[in-house]
Amino acid sequence: MADTLLELAGITKTYPGVIALDNVSLRVMRGEVLGLIGENGAGKSTLMKILGGVAAPSAGTIRIDGHDHAALNVNAATRAGIAFVHQELNLFENLDVAANVFIGREKLAMGPLMLVNNAAMRARVAPLLARLGADFAPDTPVEMLSIAQRQMVEIAKALSIDARVIIMDEPTSSLTLSETERLLQIIADLKASGVSVIYISHRLGEIMTCADRVVVLRDGRMVGELGRDALSHAAMIRLMIGRDLKSLYIPPRQPPQPGGCDMADIRTTAFPDRTASLSVRHGEILGLAGLVGSGRTSLARTVFGIDPLLAGEIRLDGKPVAIGNPREAIRQGIYLVPEDRKRAGLILEMPIRENVTLANLPHHARALLIDRKSEARTARAQAASLSIKAPNVETQAITLSGGNQQKVVLAKWLSMQPRVVIFDEPTRGIDVGAKTEIYALMRGLADRGVAIVMISSDMEEVIGVSDRIAVMHEGRVSGLLERDQFSEYNVMRLAIGQALEAAEGTA
Amino acid sequence: MTKELGLLLLLVVVSAITAAINPLFLSGVNLLDMANLIGLFGVFSIGEGLVIITGGIDLSVGSMFALLGVVFLDLLTEYEIAWPIALLAILVGGVVLGAIQGFLISRLKMQPFVVTLCGLLIYRGAARYYTTDSTRGFGYGDEADTLRTLAAGHVYGVPNTFIFLVLLAIVMGVLLHRSVFGRYLYAVGKNEEAARFSGIRSNAVIAGAYVLSGALAAISTVLLVFYTNSVSPSSFGNFYELYAIAAAVLGGCSLRGGEGSIFGIVLGTALLQVLQNLVNILGIPSSLNFAVMGTVILLGVLADQQLQARRKAAAAAAGAARAAAHAPALAGRGQET
Numbered sequence: 001m002a003d004t005l006l007e008l009a010g011i012t013k014t015y016p017g018v019i020a021l022d023n024v025s026l027r028v029m030r031g032e033v034l035g036l037i038g039e040n041g042a043g044k045s046t047l048m049k050i051l052g053g054v055a056a057p058s059a060g061t062i063r064i065d066g067h068d069h070a071a072l073n074v075n076a077a078t079r080a081g082i083a084f085v086h087q088e089l090n091l092f093e094n095l096d097v098a099a100n101v102f103i104g105r106e107k108l109a110m111g112p113l114m115l116v117n118n119a120a121m122r123a124r125v126a127p128l129l130a131r132l133g134a135d136f137a138p139d140t141p142v143e144m145l146s147i148a149q150r151q152m153v154e155i156a157k158a159l160s161i162d163a164r165v166i167i168m169d170e171p172t173s174s175l176t177l178s179e180t181e182r183l184l185q186i187i188a189d190l191k192a193s194g195v196s197v198i199y200i201s202h203r204l205g206e207i208m209t210c211a212d213r214v215v216v217l218r219d220g221r222m223v224g225e226l227g228r229d230a231l232s233h234a235a236m237i238r239l240m241i242g243r244d245l246k247s248l249y250i251p252p253r254q255p256p257q258p259g260g261c262d263m264a265d266i267r268t269t270a271f272p273d274r275t276a277s278l279s280v281r282h283g284e285i286l287g288l289a290g291l292v293g294s295g296r297t298s299l300a301r302t303v304f305g306i307d308p309l310l311a312g313e314i315r316l317d318g319k320p321v322a323i324g325n326p327r328e329a330i331r332q333g334i335y336l337v338p339e340d341r342k343r344a345g346l347i348l349e350m351p352i353r354e355n356v357t358l359a360n361l362p363h364h365a366r367a368l369l370i371d372r373k374s375e376a377r378t379a380r381a382q383a384a385s386l387s388i389k390a391p392n393v394e395t396q397a398i399t400l401s402g403g404n405q406q407k408v409v410l411a412k413w414l415s416m417q418p419r420v421v422i423f424d425e426p427t428r429g430i431d432v433g434a435k436t437e438i439y440a441l442m443r444g445l446a447d448r449g450v451a452i453v454m455i456s457s458d459m460e461e462v463i464g465v466s467d468r469i470a471v472m473h474e475g476r477v478s479g480l481l482e483r484d485q486f487s488e489y490n491v492m493r494l495a496i497g498q499a500l501e502a503a504e505g506t507a
Numbered sequence: 508m509t510k511e512l513g514l515l516l517l518l519v520v521v522s523a524i525t526a527a528i529n530p531l532f533l534s535g536v537n538l539l540d541m542a543n544l545i546g547l548f549g550v551f552s553i554g555e556g557l558v559i560i561t562g563g564i565d566l567s568v569g570s571m572f573a574l575l576g577v578v579f580l581d582l583l584t585e586y587e588i589a590w591p592i593a594l595l596a597i598l599v600g601g602v603v604l605g606a607i608q609g610f611l612i613s614r615l616k617m618q619p620f621v622v623t624l625c626g627l628l629i630y631r632g633a634a635r636y637y638t639t640d641s642t643r644g645f646g647y648g649d650e651a652d653t654l655r656t657l658a659a660g661h662v663y664g665v666p667n668t669f670i671f672l673v674l675l676a677i678v679m680g681v682l683l684h685r686s687v688f689g690r691y692l693y694a695v696g697k698n699e700e701a702a703r704f705s706g707i708r709s710n711a712v713i714a715g716a717y718v719l720s721g722a723l724a725a726i727s728t729v730l731l732v733f734y735t736n737s738v739s740p741s742s743f744g745n746f747y748e749l750y751a752i753a754a755a756v757l758g759g760c761s762l763r764g765g766e767g768s769i770f771g772i773v774l775g776t777a778l779l780q781v782l783q784n785l786v787n788i789l790g791i792p793s794s795l796n797f798a799v800m801g802t803v804i805l806l807g808v809l810a811d812q813q814l815q816a817r818r819k820a821a822a823a824a825a826g827a828a829r830a831a832a833h834a835p836a837l838a839g840r841g842q843e844t
Contacts, residue, residue: 306703330706338704347698349765358694359705361687369685412705 004063005030005164005196006051006080011060013046013220020046021057022220028165031194033187035211037201038240039431043220044200048167051198052084053077083158085168091150093143098125100142101157128156132186146293148179155186159195166190167198172206173428176291176457177495184210202432204233205459216240240432248436248464250443256281256467259317260451261334261420263303266312270298271475275312278470278477280420280451285442287466288455289491295475296455297339300422304336305329316419330359333419337409337426339455341402345409348398352390353379355397356411382411386441403434410441421445422453427461439465459488473497510759510811514774517807518781525785532788539664541780546668547730548750549776552758553679554723555751556772557716560683562696562764563612563619565717567604567626568724568751572744573634575600575728580643580738583651590651598725604630605721609714627748634740644737658733668730672773675723680769692716696764754779757804759811778803 006028013021021043028034038044049055050062056071063069064080072080091100098121099106107124109117122138129138134152136145142153151171158166168187172180187197187210201207207214214226216239224239260281267275276299280286288296301307303314305325313320316332323329329336338344346355353372356379357364364374379393386407390400397408406426413421423442427435442465446452456462462469469481471494479494490500526532551568558565575597582593604626611622660667683689691712694702699709732738758775760767782803786796 304704325706325708326704327706327708336704343698344700344704347694347701349697350694354690354694358690358702358707361690365687368687369681370687370690 003030007063009061011057014058020220024222028196031191032212033191033197033199033210035199035207035214038217042217044217051082081164083163083166085154085171091142096139096141097153098122098138100153101125101160128159147174165196169200204236253447256284262315264313267310268298268302269307271295272310274475276477280453282449282451283446284467285446285452285454287462287469288453289462289469290472290495294472296472297424300336300424333417335413335418335421337423339424341406341409346397351394351396352408353393355408356382356415359412360416378415382415386411403430418450420451424455471495511771518778521781529788541784542669543666544780545777546666546672549672549773551724551727552751552754552772552776554720556755556760556767558720559755559760560692560696560767561713561716565720566623566748569744569747570627570630571724572728572731573740574630575725576732576738576743577634577638577643577740579732584646590654601721601725602718605718609717613710613713638740642737642739655733658730676769676773683769693765753804757807
């Protein structure tokens with residue numbers, strides 16, 4: 001524990017016009033879990049690129065095993081035992097687990113024929129998987145694996161090169177609660193066997209659980225370091241944003257109004273043998289919690305008309321509405337802010353203006369010809385009211401930050417007449433500052449009488465933002481919580497399919 | 508628009524060099540001959556371009572010419588049907604074939620390459636079986652003289668085919684660049700899923716592109732029939748789909764979808780015809796025809812790609828500088844995201 005494995009001293013990295021890192025010094029001990037936090041753009045990824053040998057620092061030294069390096073390249077980083085578990089997993093779905101672990105350094109057979117020796121690779125991978133407690137075999141095709149299992153493949157890959165430091169960048173952003181716990185257990189095991197982990201996450205709860213020490217970056221500078229005993233949410237948030245974050249909860253201006261959207265006995269293709277029922281009232285934010293794969297996204301997609309409705313009824317203000325495709329949902333004022341904004345929310349190569357008007361184009365057209373001035377007016381008005389940071393509305397969506405991209409998706413729906421808006425993981429991969437803005441926007445919508453469903457796997461968000469929480473478990477709604485019943489414990493119990501304890505409300 | 512300007516420049520330079528070597532290139536006869544060919548090839552190239560913008564491809568147009576061509580001639584000569592009805596029948600035929608292909612591709616999710624490749628084989632086979640491989644031509648009568656004047660005539664020496672292409676390009680340009688349908692074509696071509704999540708009926712949009720391609724192929728059939736005056740079912744229109752794809756790609760359409768313009772496609776068609784003409788007029792062995800075309804397309808697309816990469820890098824640098832200037836608190840965002 002005491003000896004230093006690697007040390008960064010005075011690392012500075014400048015890009016034309018930007019100082020990404022400014023004199024950052026950092027030390028990683030053997031067998032420790034180092035939490036690395038900071039808002040998007042704070043310089044975490046740049047720092048990790050330097051460690052992985054992808055980018056060279058402009059100044060400073062990297063000391064590994066007592067040797068100084070001005071810069072690393074990818075091979076040197078690998079030789080030094082530095083391994084990445086990427087945020088967006090870099091696996092080949094069409095190959096099996098062993099082939100992925102040994103990609104680029106395949107074991108060969110048959111001498112000059114240089115054929116790939118699958119048997120040898122699988123034999124090497126099996127003990128690594130056993131060490132991680134994986135429930136799949138080395139010859140399983142990766143396309144059959146869940147995201148959590150794929151992550152284990154990445155970790156196995158790291159172990160196969162005898163990694164001494166494993167860098168995990170937002171490893172839990174797509175994991176369920178139980179998978180997250182499993183990962184945290186694996187990290188504890190790695191640590192016990194002397195492997196160090198650099199854990200980058202926006203989820204402070206996980207950092208609290210697993211980190212021995214936390215380093216906070218802000219604007220490319222190291223602004224603080226917290227030891228295990230000094231760790232608290234408040235302390236971390238204060239360092240990250242340089243000010244105290246107010247409570248996430250913004251109370252509604254008025255109680256929920258009657259009416260809203262009833263989803264009655266909905267049967268989706270994900271759980272054809274189960275039914276889910278859910279009601280959201282005008283003027284409230286209903287949090288929808290549950291494990292990933294519990295049917296929340298399927299429910300949202302079905303109500304929005306992307307997936308077919310196998311059975312059940314969707315009622316708006318008591319009146320049944322027929323929704324067979326997104327067009328009909330949109331006509332009813334039911335909008336979806338999808339989980340994967342880059343794939344389903346936006347057309348990245350199009351400018352902000354065209355993205356904002358895409359769902360309402362006939363409204364901006366006369367005799368089927370588009371009135372670009374009308375489009376631009378709407379886009380500018382939305383950009384101003386959502387404070388989208390971009391030079392103008394002709395800026396391509398691809399150049400915006402995650403938070404601003406999400407605001408463009410919102411602008412598309414806000415420029416129309418929303419009655420029910422379903423947000424699916426609205427703040428995934430978005431920095432703390434933009435998150436607060438998104439929460440305020442949701443509350444603003446609710447106060448205008450819109451019924452809001454917020455699907456979220458982020459416990460702090462579900463508990464902090466919702467007026468009520470519905471929890472799903474394996475295709476069913478397993479319980480509803482009012483604000484006085486909110487607790488991680490209660491959400492968790494419902495998410496894993498257990499009933500609430502009787503005396504919980506008064507506890 | 509920069510892409511089109513580059514292409515226009517290339518067209519002018521190639522023409523100037525050719526004219527310098529052989530001034531006959533600029534003779535009235537040669538220019539009008541080229542204009543006629545540009546008109547003939549431009550019409551179906553525009554249809555091909557629309558399909559390519561949706562991220563698809565249409566390999567069937569050449570065979571469609573053969574099948575619709577023999578039917579058209581039979582309707583006029585064998586069955587002696589009035590030309591407006593024959594013309595309408597051919598148009599409907601093109602629309603129906605396009606609709607079937609569009610249905611298979613959008614609703615049944617088959618790959619455009621496979622569907623239209625099978626179309627290429629089936630239509631050609633059907634045309635050859637129907638005619639027992641014999642060439643169809645006009646009789647000695649004066650069938651469809653009015654239509655012939657329309658399709659193969661000229662106004663003040665300018666071929667009607669060229670005039671028609673100009674008018675068509677204007678109409679299709681407005682459709683693609685100004686209409687709701689045009690915006691949807693680009694949206695679906697760039698990101699079909701996001702288009703669907705915005706309530707766009709992407710299946711209908713994609714099928715629409717194939718229907719338009721079929722309709723323009725039908726019009727081209729009629730123009731081509733009056734140009735050649737006969738249809739040999741095994742060779743009529745052979746490889747023409749490749750001319751169309753080449754024109755669209757040269758004109759700035761990306762086979763990945765979502766990119767391209769009508770003006771670009773027309774310029775691409777024109778450049779291809781100038782290259783063909785140049786081979787003849789400069790006395791280059793005509794066997795090198797395809798090789799010259801292939802080389803120019805390869806170089807053109809390569810140059811365009813390089814220029815774009817450079818422009819993108821410049822834009823990224825500008826974006827980073829902007830981020831630094833506007834939001835110093837968020838410095839480094841350019842690298843992070």
